[in-house]
Amino acid sequence: MSELLPGVEAGTVEARIRMHHLTSGPADGEPVVLVHGNLSTGRFFEHLMSPASDRWRFLAPDMRGFGRTEPAPIDATRGLGDWADDLGSYLDALGIERPHLVGWSTAGAAIALVARARPVASLTFLDPVSPYGYGGTFPDGRPCWEDFAGSGAGVANPQFVAKLREGDRSGDDALSPRNVMANTYWAPDFRLPRDREDLLVDEILLSTISEDGYPGDATTSEHWPGAAPGTRGLLNALSPKYCDWSWLPDLDPKPPVLWTHGTADVVVADGSMLELGTLGQAGVVPGWPGADTFPPQPMVAQIRTVLERYAAAGGTARMEMFEGSGHGPHVDAAERWLALATEFWASA
Template identity: 90%
Template sequence: MSELLPGVEAGTVDARIRIHHLTSGPADGEPVVLVHGNLSTGRFFEHLMSPASDRFRFLAPDMRGFGRTEPAPIDATRGLGDWADDLVSYLDRLGIERPHLVGWSTAGAAIALVARQRPVASLLFLDPVSPHGYGGTHPDGRPCFDDYAGSGAGVANQQFVAKLREGDRSGDEALSPRNVMTGTYWSPDFRLPQEREDLLLDEILLSQIGDDGYPGDSTTSTNWPGAAPGTRGLLNALSPKYCDWSWLPELDPKPPVLWTHGTRDVVVADGSMLELGTLGQAGIVPGWPGADTFPPQPMVSQIRDVLERYEQAGGRARTEMFPESGHGPHVDAAERWLQIATEFWASA
């Protein structure tokens, strides 16, 4: 593992599985748990943790299937339940009772599930997966097909998966892990210093590739585009067949919520070019059955709807948009994002 930034330390916690994590700040500080998303690790938060805060104790675990955490299978039929249970076990072993939770992308669903199990100080959704999962739903969350065809591991780009499996570090092809990272993780106008880009690429290449990790297994379908989610692996866990946090307004008690969104996000968007409804409508994936059957998924609108209902149910929900940011405003607008997040944690 390459040298960490000043004030950041690495360690492991023997929880439900052995979890590798980064920490910074005082041992008795208010705990802030930074949970990464798909194809990333805790190091994608490291720059926010250095120099260490005087008030907050930052913790950034590598989640199941990624980084240096003990390899373990993902049961997709539980949605992000494995991640949530791992986090609860991790918090228990560390003696953390009411953490601030940050969930980037995939982890948005996981931190919601944690809040369903135990009290938390706050929830910060950082460009989270839609409350109705990823791909194959109508605006109200209804599945396009009964078998949820068009979502899950079966629609993953196999060329990209092969590049991950090979450990490709080049930038020669559009679907190399490096180019996918720089083209989708943050604004395309933003570029990290080369050394940092190389480091984070190495973190992505630690991912567990296969049926139990990324992307997962799949099944065939008579519905368009011919594949439906299987029962193992991360992309199936994100399918609307299993992933759901639209129940958030029912939480009791209701922690304060902050949603931060990069409006140039190409991953979580109304009409994401990574989602089959949009790709079919654009003619990139042939045979699209039309918008009445399989519309582009309005992910941002679905998030907004759930948070509006959260407020109507008595919760406090704040939204901050980052107009020049992509899927990771904590990276491409780090200073502003951390300032807003710190103010939110302090007021929670």
């Protein structure tokens, strides 16, 4: 593992599985758990943890299937249940009772599940997956097909998966992990310093590439585009067949919620070019049955609607748009994002 930034330490925790994590700040500080998303690790938060805060105890674990945490299969039929249970066990092992939870992308669904199981001080949704999962739903969350075809591991780009499996560190191909990170994680005009980019590419390449990890297994379907989610692996866990946190307004008690979203996000968007409805409409995937049958998924609108319902049900939901930021405003607008988040945690 390459050298950590000043004030950041690495370690392992014997939880439900052995979890690798980064930490910074005082041992008795207010705990803030930073949970990464798909094809990333805790190091994608490291820059926020250095220099160490006097108030906050930052913890950034590597989640199941990624980084240096013990490899373990993902049961997709539980949605992000495995991640949520791992996080709960991790908190118990560390004696943390009421953390502030930050969930980036995939992890948004996981931290919602944690909050349903135990008290938390706050929830920060950082460009989270839609409350109705990723791909193949109408605006109200209904599936486009009864078997949820058009979502899950079966629609992953096989060339990209092959590049991950090969450990490709180059920038020679549009589908290399380096170029996918540069073009989908951050704002279009943002570029990490080369040494930091190299480090994060190496972190991505620690991912477990298999039917139990990324992308997962798949099944065929009679419905367009011919593939439906299987039962194993991360992309299936994100399918609307299994991933759902639209129940958030029913939480009791209701922790304060902050939603931050990059307006240039191409991963979680109203019409993401990584989602089959948008790709079909654009003619990239042939045979699209039309918007009446399989519309582009309005992910941002779905998130907003659920959080408005959360506020109407008595919760506090703050929504902040990061103009021009991509899928990771905590990286491409790090200073502003951290200032906003720390102000929110302090007021929670």
